[in-house]
Amino acid sequence: MKNISTIILLFVLLSVDKTVRAQEPITKDTIEGKNIEMLFPGGKTKALIISMDDGRDADRRLVELLNKYGINGTFHLNSGKLGTKDYLKKEEIKTLYKNHEVSVHSANHPPLSKLSAKEIRDEILLDRKELERLTGKIINGMAYPFGNYNDTVVAIAKECGITYARTVEDAYNFSIPTNFLLWTPTIHQFGKAYFIPNDSLNNQKELAIFYKTINQFLAADTLALLDVWGHSWENDGEGNRWNEMEKFCKLVAHNPAIFYSTQIDLVNYINAYKTLQYSINKRIITNNSSMDIFIKRGHKSFTIKAGETIRFTE
């Protein structure tokens, strides 16, 4: 009897396994035909995001540096702190960040996971509302203050219309994060150099890791995203950090392989890529979005213009 039960159980398990396998092919990546990969806007294989928090007055110097090297930054601001000591003034936000993204960092920079649901919502929505008033733009990006979040914070951010939220958890890789509301950057500015005060050995070691990461990004031969996060005000600390920041900008600037992106532009682009529709043999691809999408098919690059359909004969 026991043997019969075992055989029946085994039969059931095998049947379940077969059912699961039968469903697998119904995904974009496993449909028959040539492999399709996303390229960044302009058909580029690399993208760079500079993601800086807090909106303190050192942002003026950082923005000037980024403008000098043609790099677009993303700046996460606490609107409740603007106009107070060491912070930017509200009147300068629109002009200063003209070529950059302004994004939510909560109104007053509390650790959000310690607040009630209503308080979390107020911190996010008040910041969104005020930053939208100051810039005249839709603001729907975010960085968690102190990198602090929990499931409730993430759920409320989503409810408040936030499309991505950056953490402070360095991934040390060039992959596109799978969950945009738990966005992991590549690396903190200068790695963990200066984390221990007056420790020049640690600084040297961490700076070496930082530049090694940047050079690996520049040398990468597959799709690569470099997302460097930090704070402009950190550059005012010990060492020659403003010089390091300029050295970094020089290293990554004016590179034809790089798409210099704000974070929201990249997120919107990837979301548009995800809406592409394919025929079963992948020879017909329709782009119903309002953005031109760049793909690699086999070894060739193609553009699928906004609202258009592309047809391949083989």
Ligand SMILES: [Zn+2]
């Ligand atoms: Zn912060």
